[in-house]
Amino acid sequence: MLFGIKNAPAHFxxxxxxxxxxxxxxxxxxxxxxxxxxxxxxxxxxxxxxxxIDQNKVAEVLQKxxxxxxxxxxxxxxxxxxxxxxxxxxxxxxSSLYKLCSKDVVFEITKxxxxxxxxxxxxxxxxxxxxxxxxxxPFKLYIDAACSKGLGEALHQSQIVDGEPRxxxxxxxxxxxxxxxxxxxxxxxxxxxxVCDPGKLNYYLKGAVF
Numbered sequence: 001m002l003f004g005i006k007n008a009p010a011h012f013x014x015x016x017x018x019x020x021x022x023x024x025x026x027x028x029x030x031x032x033x034x035x036x037x038x039x040x041x042x043x044x045x046x047x048x049x050x051x052x053i054d055q056n057k058v059a060e061v062l063q064k065x066x067x068x069x070x071x072x073x074x075x076x077x078x079x080x081x082x083x084x085x086x087x088x089x090x091x092x093x094x095s096s097l098y099k100l101c102s103k104d105v106v107f108e109i110t111k112x113x114x115x116x117x118x119x120x121x122x123x124x125x126x127x128x129x130x131x132x133x134x135x136x137x138p139f140k141l142y143i144d145a146a147c148s149k150g151l152g153e154a155l156h157q158s159q160i161v162d163g164e165p166r167x168x169x170x171x172x173x174x175x176x177x178x179x180x181x182x183x184x185x186x187x188x189x190x191x192x193x194x195v196c197d198p199g200k201l202n203y204y205l206k207g208a209v210f
Contacts, residue, residue, distance in 0.1 A: 043082065051130040053083055058124045066117055070107045073100050080120050084172065086127035089144060089152040091174035093119050098176070131168035133157060139210035140167070141201070143193045150176040151193045155201060173200050 038047040045052040067073050077094060084090045096113045099105060109117075133139070137157055144152035152174040158167045177189075184192060 049132055051132065053086055053124065053127050055125065062121055062125070066109060066114060070100060073097060076117075076120075077101075080124065083124060083127065084174070086130060086172065087120075087123045088154060088172045089150070089174045090120075090123075090172070091150045091176045092152065093123070095150065095176050128169050131157065131159060131170060133170050133204055134159060135204075135208060139170070139204060139208055141205070141210050143190060150174055151181075151189070153193065153201070155204060170204065171201075 038045055040046075040054055043054050043057045045054055061076070061079055064072075064076075067076060077097060080087070080090065080094065087093070093116055096110075096116050100107060100113070134157065137159065140156040140158070142154040142156065144154075152172070154172050155170040156167050157170055158165050160166075181189065181192060
């Protein structure tokens, strides 16, 4: 092996893929779907025009009670973060729960944290249907700079549906404010939102009209 044992895992995987190439291809064909209007994939219901949260996945989480210890918090936050594109200002909503994950913080489900937990559950069950982008059309970028909570953005696009123009959501993005960010006023925070976060939207906005 070139460059020593460090590359052993990659060489082994390549060898296995080569030996079982025919079997792997047959396995992929089993997973193929044809002639369907929509299908379930990675916790989403996917169609040619939209992306919707699979409510069967959400139902499993809704059946669980309010977290009773610190170990249950990261699991719940990780699940909600997986669907962050569907939830407006998710970082604002989860800020009080994330504080429980910090060191030297006593575990306590306060009224604020319980409200955050219930709000996330509500947002997951009532999340909007995301539309898939058409890169030939212009985008609309909305920003929400809540000085005390965080930054939020929503990428929209107007598309023709049934002969009429309709504006839909492509994705939501949000993050909490850093300690240095809290020193800015409302105007500066909005500029911060424009300067920092659109990098996460480069896939959509680079070279596009918005």
